[in-house]
Amino acid sequence: MPWLARQLVRLVVVLFCVTLLTYMIVNILPGDVAIVILGNLATPEDIAGLRADLGLDRPMLVRYFDWLGSALSGDLGRSYRNGEPVVQAIIDRLPVSLQLMVMAQVVALGIAIPVALLSVRRPGGLFDRISASAAFGFLAMPNFMLGIVLIYLFSVSFDLLPATGFTPMSEGLWDNLESMILPSLTLGLIEWTVLMRVLRSDLLTTLKEDFILLARAKGLPPWRVLLQHALRPSSFTLITILGLNIGGLIGGAVIVEQIFALPGVGRLLLGGIFNRDLILVQGTVAFIAVGFVVINFLVDMLYAVLDPRVRHVRFRS
Amino acid sequence: MSGQPNMPLLSVRNAQVSFSTARGPLRAVDGVSFDLHEGRTLGIVGESGSGKSVLVRSLIGLVGESSGAGVGGQVLFEGRDLRSLSPREFRSVLGTEIGIVFQDPMTSLNPVMKIGRQIGEGLRLNRGLDSKAAARRAVELLNEVGIPEPERRAQQYPHEMSGGMRQRVAIAIAIACAPKLLIADEPTTALDVTVQRQILDLLQGEQRQRGMAMILITHDLGVAAGRSDDIMVMYAGRAVETAATREIFRSPRMPYTEALLRSLPRLSDATHTRLSAIPGRPPDLARRSGGCSFAPRCTYRTDHCDAEQPPLTMVGGRGYACFHPRGVEPGGAA
Numbered sequence: 066m067p068w069l070a071r072q073l074v075r076l077v078v079v080l081f082c083v084t085l086l087t088y089m090i091v092n093i094l095p096g097d098v099a100i101v102i103l104g105n106l107a108t109p110e111d112i113a114g115l116r117a118d119l120g121l122d123r124p125m126l127v128r129y130f131d132w133l134g135s136a137l138s139g140d141l142g143r144s145y146r147n148g149e150p151v152v153q154a155i156i157d158r159l160p161v162s163l164q165l166m167v168m169a170q171v172v173a174l175g176i177a178i179p180v181a182l183l184s185v186r187r188p189g190g191l192f193d194r195i196s197a198s199a200a201f202g203f204l205a206m207p208n209f210m211l212g213i214v215l216i217y218l219f220s221v222s223f224d225l226l227p228a229t230g231f232t233p234m235s236e237g238l239w240d241n242l243e244s245m246i247l248p249s250l251t252l253g254l255i256e257w258t259v260l261m262r263v264l265r266s267d268l269l270t271t272l273k274e275d276f277i278l279l280a281r282a283k284g285l286p287p288w289r290v291l292l293q294h295a296l297r298p299s300s301f302t303l304i305t306i307l308g309l310n311i312g313g314l315i316g317g318a319v320i321v322e323q324i325f326a327l328p329g330v331g332r333l334l335l336g337g338i339f340n341r342d343l344i345l346v347q348g349t350v351a352f353i354a355v356g357f358v359v360i361n362f363l364v365d366m367l368y369a370v371l372d373p374r375v376r377h378v379r380f381r382s
Numbered sequence: 383m384s385g386q387p388n389m390p391l392l393s394v395r396n397a398q399v400s401f402s403t404a405r406g407p408l409r410a411v412d413g414v415s416f417d418l419h420e421g422r423t424l425g426i427v428g429e430s431g432s433g434k435s436v437l438v439r440s441l442i443g444l445v446g447e448s449s450g451a452g453v454g455g456q457v458l459f460e461g462r463d464l465r466s467l468s469p470r471e472f473r474s475v476l477g478t479e480i481g482i483v484f485q486d487p488m489t490s491l492n493p494v495m496k497i498g499r500q501i502g503e504g505l506r507l508n509r510g511l512d513s514k515a516a517a518r519r520a521v522e523l524l525n526e527v528g529i530p531e532p533e534r535r536a537q538q539y540p541h542e543m544s545g546g547m548r549q550r551v552a553i554a555i556a557i558a559c560a561p562k563l564l565i566a567d568e569p570t571t572a573l574d575v576t577v578q579r580q581i582l583d584l585l586q587g588e589q590r591q592r593g594m595a596m597i598l599i600t601h602d603l604g605v606a607a608g609r610s611d612d613i614m615v616m617y618a619g620r621a622v623e624t625a626a627t628r629e630i631f632r633s634p635r636m637p638y639t640e641a642l643l644r645s646l647p648r649l650s651d652a653t654h655t656r657l658s659a660i661p662g663r664p665p666d667l668a669r670r671s672g673g674c675s676f677a678p679r680c681t682y683r684t685d686h687c688d689a690e691q692p693p694l695t696m697v698g699g700r701g702y703a704c705f706h707p708r709g710v711e712p713g714g715a716a
Contacts, residue, residue: 275485275489276493278484280503282444282480282481283503283508284507294492294495373539
């Protein structure tokens with residue numbers, strides 16, 4: 066099967082499994098959206114009436130395929146709780162999560178690539194050892210903890226940045242960036258560690274190759290050998306991990322959005338779960354799954370851009 | 383001609399390379415000296431592990447501190463001591479005066495960079511060409527090394543070419559900056575037999591046309607035979623015999639060289655003649671004995687050989703490290 070067709074089949078299978086599983090799991094959760102809406106004092110008749118209005122009295126699989134049908138035409142339904150179209154709710158929150166995702170990757174790559182390049186210049190040297198220790202330190206730290214430390218440092222102690230809240234870009238670029246710096250750092254300061262370690266180890270492998278010796282024999286200075294010859298062939302694991310990270314963050318960072326009170330997709334999902342707003346949860350999860358698969362599809366395409374040999378193989382198959 | 387007419391282009395004195403291993407220091411190259419004059423070819427011959435590649439790579443700084451090796455001795459290139467140059471000066475000598483072709487063209491070309499750019503890279507860096515001029519020159523060089531459709535090939539990646547073509551590309555890279563010295567490190571070992579000869583002819587043709595000196599490293603005396611002026615045979619990190627190529631083939635002094643020659647197939651042999659192999663294996667370099675490294679495999683071995691390491695003796699322009707040289711009357715005179 067051609068490569069592209071394989072990818073599409075994979076997308077369909079993943080989406081079907083993910084949405085069906087979510088549907089089942091949310092249904093198993095104790096609690097009922099009708100009770101959440103009407104409150105604890107509602108009579109059983111009122112609750113039954115509302116459930117019938119919302120269509121919740123029908124069997125689960127019927128409801129699932131009903132939902133799937135509209136989802137395929139782009140309609141993810143309306144929130145049980147406030148009647149807002151789920152698609153609109155996601156579109157409203159998405160820019161916040163996307164901005165957080167992009168800024169976190171910039172932070173992570175901005176630290177990981179230079180640190181990896183500097184540490185392979187002298188493996189086992191002072192810089193390599195210090196950066197390895199720093200990486201394991203950050204990796205071991207849970208992100209809610211790091212978030213609180215950063216708030217304490219930058220907001221409480223030095224009063225440089227706002228502790229929580231979000232300012233949209235329409236109210237000024239700088240204000241917007243200010244409100245996103247700490248959340249991005251919280252994610253990026255943890256993520257760079259893994260990126261740095263895989264890039265470092267791939268670089269060390271590449272640096273043993275004969276074509277690196279040849280580059281040195283051409284008289285290229287060490288930094289040009291690293292940047293022009295070693296970096297690109299060493300970046301495949303990095304790209305894979307980056308794809309997984311970005312895919313994971315496309316649905317927002319639930320905990321970090323919660324700590325910093327950012328109105329992103331992650332908080333939307335969390336609110337949906339607390340309110341037993343099944344259809345909102347379902348729509349958000351489906352969106353996150355599509356995002357994840359699409360991002361990883363794009364990463365696969367990126368391999369071909371980075372490595373002409375992959376292009377060659379795909380073109381022929 | 384530069385400098386005095388008799389000054390060698392490359393002069394190596396007492397070259398040493400050692401690696402520290404878990405079992406203690408390993409002397410991969412132990413006190414090798416040689417001279418190479420402009421336009422001449424030196425064949426360095428030895429089994430794998432004899433230190434020939436490590437020796438040459440250490441001379442041009444590709445094996446050194448960065449790879450955990452200790453190097454010693456003196457390397458003079460056109461009278462300049464390479465080991466005393468600053469890294470920047472050294473890179474400039476390396477980029478402009480010395481070209482190298484590695485054994486395996488599958489791994490010696492960057493898989494993700496277009497051929498033309500890999501050839502032009504050195505020209506831009508060392509000769510100050512702009513990218514357009516470097517690209518033009520790269521196409522000319524591809525043409526020179528015998529690659530058809532050079533314009534199209536320059537835009538391709540290494541994996542789109544055969545092994546022989548890639549080795550031609552590697553040669554184009556090596557000669558791009560018009561070096562005075564070309565190092566060919568087993569340039570045909572990884573290639574199909576049918577293209578080996580073409581590559582050797584190409585190397586020799588380029589060398590003659592450009593008047594370069596060449597170091598041809600090979601494990602195959604037959605390869606070195608027709609293509610080098612002088613031969614240095616290495617065994618266990620030491621030079622054990624040096625002589626003009628004709629002399630080596632006519633009358634080898636060192637029993638090891640003699641054994642190597644006997645292991646070459648000859649057309650004059652009757653069909654189904656068994657090739658004679660050298661019994662035993664090369665020594666473990668981390669556990670050197672006090673005597674001759676070849677003694678355990680040598681048919682002429684005596685107690686003297688086990689007790690003392692024979693020095694490289696120079697007699698009449700040729701040298702050998704043996705207490706029982708072949709073709710020499712006992713007493714010293716040839």
